[in-house]
Amino acid sequence: MDTPMTNTDRINIAVGVVTVGIAAAFWIQRSHTTEFGGAWADPIIIIFGALGVLLLVLGVLRRHVGGTDADEEEDALPVRGLVTAGVLLVAWIAALPFLGYVLSGVVFFLFTALAMRRSRPGIRGLLLDVLIAAVVVGAVYLVFTEVLYVRLPGPAF
Structure with missing residues (x-):
């Protein structure tokens, strides 16, 4: 990791942390009033949290996520x-x-x-x-x- 951290990496880390936090808040506050009340909610919260963790890890590892070219000049935050x-x-x-x-x-x-x-x-x-x-x-x-x-x-x- 000898390359410096870019604004894109910082944004990916921040969005990953926020996403994981939101997923955790949803998971803690869920309450199922019926037997199958979480049939849709639970998998969606898990997928949402997993995608947040993935984005966080890719940001920490400084991997390019989306976009066209990693060598493009970055805009300011x-x-x-x-x-x-x-x-x-x-x-x-x-x-x-x-x-x-x-x-x-x-x-x-x-x-x-x-x-x-x-x-x-x-x-x-x-x-x-x-x-x-x-x-x-x-x-x-x-x-x-x-x-x-x-x-x-x-x-x-």
């Missing part, structure tokens, strides 16, 4: 984007009980799309983002409520 994503996620979670899943989901999705843009969108781009946000959030809502029978939060008003 995307701290601003990560902080923006974290703030948006916390804001969405805070708005969820008041606005409900559908409205807060569309707003969060739209703000995320706008934050990812490198330039100001035109009216057409903004309308396309709103349409995509509404379709994706609506589809997820229908899958959860009609297929999985999971109640999602509604608006407080």
Whole structure:
């Protein structure tokens, strides 16, 4: 390991640690109310944790994961984007009980799309983002409520 650690290696290690932590939190908090309650959840948590461990190990071993060429010049660590994503996620979670899943989901999705843009969108781009946000959030809502029978939060008003 005579090569210096790159930003990609640091990111892989950080994401691996976070992924393993989330999987551990899900595993500790799971409780099965029926005999087969964990039939889907347990394997998914195990796979999620295993992928986190794999990413962590590959980061520590400084192995290239994904992308095109390991010799490409790396960008700076995307701290601003990560902080923006974290703030948006916390804001969405805070708005969820008041606005409900559908409205807060569309707003969060739209703000995320706008934050990812490198330039100001035109009216057409903004309308396309709103349409995509509404379709994706609506589809997820229908899958959860009609297929999985999971109640999602509604608006407080």
